[in-house]
Amino acid sequence: MNDQRRLVFETLERMQIPYEWEEHPAVYTMEDLQRLGLFQKGEIPKNLFLRDASGKRHFLVTVAHRQTVDTTWLRAQIGCSRLSFGSEERLQRCLRLTPGSVGPFGLLNDPSLSVEFFCDRSLMELPRIGVHPNDNTAMVWIDPRDLERVVTADGHSLHFLNWEEP
Numbered sequence: 001m002n003d004q005r006r007l008v009f010e011t012l013e014r015m016q017i018p019y020e021w022e023e024h025p026a027v028y029t030m031e032d033l034q035r036l037g038l039f040q041k042g043e044i045p046k047n048l049f050l051r052d053a054s055g056k057r058h059f060l061v062t063v064a065h066r067q068t069v070d071t072t073w074l075r076a077q078i079g080c081s082r083l084s085f086g087s088e089e090r091l092q093r094c095l096r097l098t099p100g101s102v103g104p105f106g107l108l109n110d111p112s113l114s115v116e117f118f119c120d121r122s123l124m125e126l127p128r129i130g131v132h133p134n135d136n137t138a139m140v141w142i143d144p145r146d147l148e149r150v151v152t153a154d155g156h157s158l159h160f161l162n163w164e165e166p
Contacts, residue, residue, distance in 0.1 A: 029100075071083045
């Protein structure tokens with residue numbers, strides 16, 4: 001088991017949070033997940049690692065997989081300048097993750113709290129969601145309220161997005 005995955009499982013066990021997990025071939029897109037049939041087990045949100053125009057603010061945005069993200073609307077909700085995707089180098093520096101492995105558990109790698117977390121409020125109404133354990137070859141199935149406990153335990157704030165038609 002790699003160190004990234006180990007950190008997630010050790011955190012879940014220490015916090016006594018129930019979860020299920022399974023391994024799968026490496027995935028990089030939502031289409032890859034669909035081909036594997038993983039959506040039959042529950043919602044798997046998409047995760048976006050973004051930065052503002054100055055590169056001083058970084059964001060992890062987690063939304064339902066079918067949600068279209070209008071960046072103009074999103075930047076108004078976040079309260080920032082123009083948004084763009086963070087580079088692979090920024091992703092590695094901020095969350096110590098590689099493309100395809102981005103997800104809320106990446107915040108465990110951000111002790112400086114430099115990445116702001118925004119989540120689709122509708123995900124919190126689901127009985128469970130699937131997220132990568134910082135590794136795109138496995139899926140952790142967890143109650144979204146327990147996921148909130150994990151990402152806020154170290155001081156990260158969770159900001160909710162209420163999607164409306166832009």
